[in-house]
Amino acid sequence: MLTAIFLPLILACFIPLISKWKYSIHTGWFVLIIPFSIFVYLIQQVGTRFSPFEKTYPWIPSMDIHFDLYLDGLSLLFGLLISGIGTLVVLYSIYYLHKSEQLGHFYLYLLMFMSAMFGVVFSDNVYVLYTFWELTSLSSFLLIGYWNHRKGSRYGALKSMLITVFGGLSMLGGLLLLTIVTDTTSIQEMISQKETIMNSPQFGWIIAFLFLGAFTKSAQFPFHIWLPDAMEAPTPVSAYLHSATMVKAGIFLIARFSPILSQSDWFFIIVSGFGILTLCWGSFMAVRQTDLKGILAYSTISQLGMIMAMLGFGTKIAVFAAVFHILNHATFKGSLFMVAGIVDHETGTRDIRKLGGLMTFMPITATLAFFGTFSMAGFPLPFLNGFYSKELFFDAALLHHFSVDGFAQLLKVIIPYLAVFGSIFTFVYSMYLVFGTFRGEYKEKELKTKPHEAPIGMLISPIVLVLGVIIIGLFPNLFNESFLAHAAQSIKGVEIHKKIKFWHGFNSIPLYMSLAVVAIGSILAYTRKRWSSVYNVIPGTLSFNRVYDWLVDKTTAYSEVVTESYMSGSLKHYVRYILIAILVVTFGTLWLTTDLTISNPDLASIGIPDMLVVSMMVIASVATIFTNNRIAAILILGVVGYGLAILFVIYRAPDLALTQLIIETVTVALFLLVFMHLPKLEKRNESKGTVFFNATVSILFGAMMTFVAIFSYSSKWFEPISDYFLETAVSLGGGHNVVNVILVDMRGLDTLFEIAVLGIAALGIYGMIKLRRDKGEK
Numbered sequence: 001m002l003t004a005i006f007l008p009l010i011l012a013c014f015i016p017l018i019s020k021w022k023y024s025i026h027t028g029w030f031v032l033i034i035p036f037s038i039f040v041y042l043i044q045q046v047g048t049r050f051s052p053f054e055k056t057y058p059w060i061p062s063m064d065i066h067f068d069l070y071l072d073g074l075s076l077l078f079g080l081l082i083s084g085i086g087t088l089v090v091l092y093s094i095y096y097l098h099k100s101e102q103l104g105h106f107y108l109y110l111l112m113f114m115s116a117m118f119g120v121v122f123s124d125n126v127y128v129l130y131t132f133w134e135l136t137s138l139s140s141f142l143l144i145g146y147w148n149h150r151k152g153s154r155y156g157a158l159k160s161m162l163i164t165v166f167g168g169l170s171m172l173g174g175l176l177l178l179t180i181v182t183d184t185t186s187i188q189e190m191i192s193q194k195e196t197i198m199n200s201p202q203f204g205w206i207i208a209f210l211f212l213g214a215f216t217k218s219a220q221f222p223f224h225i226w227l228p229d230a231m232e233a234p235t236p237v238s239a240y241l242h243s244a245t246m247v248k249a250g251i252f253l254i255a256r257f258s259p260i261l262s263q264s265d266w267f268f269i270i271v272s273g274f275g276i277l278t279l280c281w282g283s284f285m286a287v288r289q290t291d292l293k294g295i296l297a298y299s300t301i302s303q304l305g306m307i308m309a310m311l312g313f314g315t316k317i318a319v320f321a322a323v324f325h326i327l328n329h330a331t332f333k334g335s336l337f338m339v340a341g342i343v344d345h346e347t348g349t350r351d352i353r354k355l356g357g358l359m360t361f362m363p364i365t366a367t368l369a370f371f372g373t374f375s376m377a378g379f380p381l382p383f384l385n386g387f388y389s390k391e392l393f394f395d396a397a398l399l400h401h402f403s404v405d406g407f408a409q410l411l412k413v414i415i416p417y418l419a420v421f422g423s424i425f426t427f428v429y430s431m432y433l434v435f436g437t438f439r440g441e442y443k444e445k446e447l448k449t450k451p452h453e454a455p456i457g458m459l460i461s462p463i464v465l466v467l468g469v470i471i472i473g474l475f476p477n478l479f480n481e482s483f484l485a486h487a488a489q490s491i492k493g494v495e496i497h498k499k500i501k502f503w504h505g506f507n508s509i510p511l512y513m514s515l516a517v518v519a520i521g522s523i524l525a526y527t528r529k530r531w532s533s534v535y536n537v538i539p540g541t542l543s544f545n546r547v548y549d550w551l552v553d554k555t556t557a558y559s560e561v562v563t564e565s566y567m568s569g570s571l572k573h574y575v576r577y578i579l580i581a582i583l584v585v586t587f588g589t590l591w592l593t594t595d596l597t598i599s600n601p602d603l604a605s606i607g608i609p610d611m612l613v614v615s616m617m618v619i620a621s622v623a624t625i626f627t628n629n630r631i632a633a634i635l636i637l638g639v640v641g642y643g644l645a646i647l648f649v650i651y652r653a654p655d656l657a658l659t660q661l662i663i664e665t666v667t668v669a670l671f672l673l674v675f676m677h678l679p680k681l682e683k684r685n686e687s688k689g690t691v692f693f694n695a696t697v698s699i700l701f702g703a704m705m706t707f708v709a710i711f712s713y714s715s716k717w718f719e720p721i722s723d724y725f726l727e728t729a730v731s732l733g734g735g736h737n738v739v740n741v742i743l744v745d746m747r748g749l750d751t752l753f754e755i756a757v758l759g760i761a762a763l764g765i766y767g768m769i770k771l772r773r774d775k776g777e778k
Helices: 001-020 027-043 073-095 101-124 126-144 151-182 189-193 194-198 203-217 222-230 234-240 246-261 265-286 294-312 315-347 363-376 383-395 405-440 456-474 482-492 509-526 528-536 544-566 571-593 608-628 630-650 653-673 688-714 720-735 739-746 748-775
Strands: 055-062 065-071
Touching: 001 055, 001 101, 001 222, 065 073, 065 101, 065 126, 073 101, 073 203, 073 234, 073 246, 073 315, 073 456, 073 482, 101 126, 101 234, 101 246, 101 571, 126 151, 126 189, 126 222, 126 234, 126 246, 151 189, 151 194, 151 203, 151 246, 151 528, 189 194, 194 203, 194 246, 203 246, 203 265, 203 571, 222 234, 222 265, 222 294, 222 544, 222 748, 234 246, 234 294, 234 315, 246 265, 246 294, 246 482, 265 294, 265 405, 294 315, 294 383, 294 405, 315 363, 315 383, 315 456, 315 482, 363 383, 363 405, 363 456, 383 405, 383 456, 383 509, 405 509, 528 630, 571 688, 608 630, 608 688, 630 653, 720 739, 739 748
Parallel strands: none
Antiparallel strands: 055 065
């Protein structure tokens, strides 16, 4: 598991070098090795005697944050999807992306995303999971915005990141509350304390925050709006992120925490309610789309809603059906995204209004599309895997032996009807997609180039996925006991044995539900143009996209007003704001939380030399205010620093004295080096009110620092850490200069990050200089 997580990241470090050879050999061939190797390893774990496996690597023990990894049936299912679909997507991208593209960027982002997804599904520590969760948002932002010269790509990337990061932060709140309630950061240990969590007063906030994280990631209504705009990404990205992996991260989160969250009736109401609503809305809106990937985007939304609803039902058959459909959806939806990319690649358009009659020119692609769309529609054929999971969904939606009260009872009654409604429109958009593209009139004048079949390399990946559709359809129990049952058991917590069958007899209610879907769906598909005007009424002009755009525009506008109110360009103003903020926070904290006592039982006696040095420092400090000579100001300021070094010598702190001398010497030297660039010191004509205000802030800040120093000395809340440094400076740091050992060894990581910040700032400055050199002063 650790290898699966970090191997893609390690290779990503070498992608910039490998991509230099892209004109001799496509970068994708190097990348292909990684997901394929991981898939081969994970497939070996599939077996009838599979048992969960866990491993812990210490990371931040003081915060109980360890690299806890956990492999069970659920994480194995997702691991196989990430690596298996990832292998096919990389292979597909080799033929889809030309060598002239920025392949180094693309595969770097793709490997980063792959690592992040492995980290999400294999993590047992909530904070490790959150870290990788947000990395998926960042890497998907980069992948969606890969063609950054397009306005739509930039808009879709930003939209997806804002919505999913908002959900991620909400999820973090839920994870923090879970940690506080259970006093552990391990997900499995949290599950073992589900009764404690259920009885906690924070339980309501926990489920609310976790649901927000899951719903935003898996594009549940009303957070679904980011997914259609994410279709601006290259087709390999859509096939990987938006059909098999990223959008299912929210599904994974609900499934993983289901043993905890399902203890509440609100779990059924919220998860099933939003899931079934998402199914209906996504399938209804898919028929309205004219872009092939737009149809598939709303199709994905509806299918995710269907899986989410089944998890919300929480019954054995529903959980098993959800797991089964996760696998089936990845096969037929991944192949359909690739087919859409092939059509776009070979015809120059994805607009279904300009397409038609392509079956004659692209017979293999059309065949793949027929298998994929009819499986997605749940058409009753024994070699289509989508039909089996759709039947299980209908059976689960009937909610046999499911006892609830109140509003949940009403929801239970209407869910079967909504399931049929959503499935009818699923059938309609499936028929619209396949027949609108490959059958009908060939519109030669609408196409820029004459269509032709795609090269075999581009067809391999969708062929493999369609073979998966057929094999699962013909042998639905092939991975049942050894694979799917383990995943369902990981969610439900009990053994689930379900025999998948094509025919259940004439007394099967799901059979009649499927027949109703096919019959009504066929009529609506055939008469689509006659009733499509209904979209002028529902949704009409209403759109959650408008709400999102309004929020972003207003936030940007108000942020500009607030920012311009204090970003005056005056360093004096900035310092004033910073000092006032520190004053308010520090004095407020001292007043509210501290018993303000002054104790000085063991202070050193003050002699005449001390008084003379301090007096000299005070005089020098005051003199800096009144001098108008820059050199004099620098030297007078140096007097203060050197005076402090003398005080350290008087009080027998040679380490501090030496350090202070070095710092002060370097500071004075730096001031003198940039002397020509320092502003001239002139007397400012300021109002008496401004002078008084500045003096007040300065005096209060000085008083605050004095009080903090006195109170910190007087308050002995903890054992002094100085004893530890004195005892270990030589043994751990190898130096007798305790101050230097603290800076270099004890605070080594802090110093490292300070250097990293300086390095990043240097890169930013270099970028700005290079930009000005390349594109002129403006």
